[in-house]
Amino acid sequence: MNETKNKTECQTKTGLILEGGALRGLFTAGILDVFMEKNITFDGLIGVSAGACFGCNFKSRQLGRVIRYNKRFAKDPRYCSWKSLLTTGDLFGANFCYRTLPKELDIFDTEAFENNPMEFHIAATDANTGKSVYKKLTKADDTTLDWIRASASMPLVSRAVEIDGNHYLDGGLSDGIPIKYFESLGFNKNIVITTRPRGYRKFPRKSLSFLKPLFRKYPKVFTALKTRHTWYNETLQYIDKKVAEGNTISIAPKEPLEISRVCHDPDVMQRVYELGRATAIENFFSSTEQEEKLRQFLS
Secondary structure (H helix, E strand, O other): OHHHHHHHHHOOOEEEEEOOOHHHHHHHHHHHHHHHHOOOOOOEEEEEOHHHHHHHHHHOOOOOHHHHHHHHOOOOOOOEOHHHHHHHOOOEOHHHHHHHHHHHHOOOOHHHHHHOOOEEEEEEEEOOOOOEEEEEOOOOOHHHHHHHHHHOOOOOOOOOEEEOOEEEEEHHHOOOOOHHHHHHOOOOEEEEEOOOOOOOOOOOOHHHHHHHHHHOOOHHHHHHHHHHHHHHHHHHHHHHHHHHHOOEEEEOOOOOOOOOOOOOOHHHHHHHHHHHHHHHHHHHOOOHHHHHHHHHHHO
16 A cells, blocks of 8 residues: 555656746747657646647647747738727737637647646636636637637736636736746646746836726736736745756746837747757757757656
8 A cells, every 4th residue: 555655656757847938938938849749748738828828739739839829820811910909909919810710720639738738728717716727638629719719818908708707817916936836736747938048037027006996807817917016026036946856857048038018020039939949959869968858857
């Protein structure tokens, strides 16, 4: 009995945790593509916002898809534009991004997504409570696409996403780097990819109070925004602690990525993506010994 228990407790369960950051997530996409090229796999992935939107392609094993469709539709007003915000209520067009694009224009491989045994989770924020909501997604259906959209629906430039009578917004409002949640599920060896430079910290936004009237419908979301810097900085400190203990690897850009949340320049997108690829190669694949060390960590 005790031997069985100890074996279970010592079992390695590997996780990949992806922060959001809108188009800063192209840095993450570059890393994920290198992982796919090298056949690096995980037991589970949890993505927030862009981490969810781009991370689902890691589960469907669609190498290159993220940078391809972002560049292809960079200047398409249906994809992302102020026109889309004014006419639909979403800066990133919901119907275009989560229905037309994956089903008609750059096909999302639903069969590969569902057949991949890697668990796929997202984090969103309950718009009424301001609290985190986590969802494990197994089917590549419209509901899954709605959950991914919910995780990436930035307040003020997106409508809250209704699912089963509840309303959800961007997961980055309440738990942008859900390492503690993933650990609670038993993922004890994790790689965390963030899209801000190492050492970055958030500070209170003094001008935030002027936005309060815009949150009359969801006042708890405004409260979450006001306190976000506190939990975010605490999470970064916690990640540093786990790295020091040896059961977490943290990957971050060396410098600010210099890409806005809304970008229509394919060349800028490609540059950020290539930075991600270069970071993955530098950290894990610049030598045989380095690659073996990564594989041992994930074994």
